[in-house]
Amino acid sequence: MAHPLSADALVSALQAEGVTVVEHAGWRTHNRAGHGAWGPVNGVIIHHTVTSGTTSSVEMCFNGYAALPGPLCHGVIAKDGTVHLVGNGRANHAGSGDGDVLRAVVAETALPAPNENDTDGNVHFYGFECVNLGDGKDPWPDVQLEAMVRTSAALCRAHGWSAHSVIGHKEWTNTKIDPRGFTMADFRTRVATRLGKTTTPNSGSGSGSGSTKPTYQPFPGADWFKKKPRSAIVTALGRRLVAVGCSAYTSGPGPQWTEADRLSYAKWQRKLGYTGTAADGWPGAKSWAALKIPYSS
Structure with missing residues (x-):
């Protein structure tokens, strides 16, 4: 059983993994508290936004819309690799999915094909929306994919998980197709490779230049x-x-x-x-x- 990271711990984990972080105003207290549980957490779900443009995508994920209030994820990963944090706590990103998939994630074993939607994923997963049209044609810049890998690895490292704890939305439920444009098997291989490396911390939130040593040793997994x-x-x-x-x-x-x-x-x-x-x-x-x-x- 893993307790969700605090806002400070999440930022520290991401920065220790070399991720450039931007904190959206109000993200630390922005969640769906009162609409279901948050935790124990068991993994990370990767999504695509079906949008273009960083600012509009971040605002959409922070605010949501009439039928689905925000936050729609915990962070938005832009084309330039910047991770914009928009929520801390329960978020409307995973929805209902297959309990057999959750059990496989917890056990860190091969995933079954989802065929039921009987389990609330918003309880158990961090969610990251990645800016992409999701049409199979919109490119995934390597700097964006690398940020997605590092973000996933940061959470796995912080919780002591392996790459098996990272799944795509389409692997959680048969009602979704995201993410499109790369395979989750290849993505998990990259996460596993990343977890075998020492961390390269950034100099601070919102900064993409330079690197400094953290005060304390990041958890190696x-x-x-x-x-x-x-x-x-x-x-x-x-x-x-x-x-x-x-x-x-x-x-x-x-x-x-x-x-x-x-x-x-x-x-x-x-x-x-x-x-x-x-x-x-x-x-x-x-x-x-x-x-x-x-x-x-």
């Missing part, structure tokens, strides 16, 4: 640790665990992930109040953020 990495990130993690009184080390810590690191992290999880499998020593996004590990690479 749950699967990263199970590959037994050797990295300066592991050393930095161990030093923080020692500093907060959660050491199970007999030597070190060092750059190689070991059982001592896992046992030490389990102590940290228990210190935060986690129990059972939630305190198994494998890092998760929320406990990682709470530990405030200094940026190392």
Whole structure:
């Protein structure tokens, strides 16, 4: 079960992934609260807008229209790769879809073809509308596709998900055709490749120039640790665990992930109040953020 990211955490995750972010006025409190639940979240849905032009597309997604009030997504990804945040919380983007698809996303397994619309997707998915006419002819600039990949990867990294947690709207319900112009299989391959790379943070919201090191190390994803990495990130993690009184080390810590690191992290999880499998020593996004590990690479 994953709790939705706060507005600050979402912006930080996107910027750490190298995404240029523009915050639409009022987006942090703009949602469909009172019209259904928001969370637990399980994945990301990619849409196309069936519009052209950044300003009009962003305004449409922020305001919605008479039959479907906004926000119509959490962010609009423009042709130039800029991500315009328009909503924080429940948004009218996914609609009803197939519960079997949701179960496959949660399990991170192959998706079944949707054939029922029995589940409220607005509860469980972040949604990003990507500016495109959706006619199969309107091009997808690589800078836009790359921003879509990085946005998806940012959320997967923050929640410890794999690329299997990213789906197209047409994969959620058989009533939709978006996105058109690329395959979601290829898109997920790009997301998976991105998740295997270290993050490249931007200098700040709305800025497309330069890069700076973040104060704290972005979460590298749950699967990263199970590959037994050797990295300066592991050393930095161990030093923080020692500093907060959660050491199970007999030597070190060092750059190689070991059982001592896992046992030490389990102590940290228990210190935060986690129990059972939630305190198994494998890092998760929320406990990682709470530990405030200094940026190392």
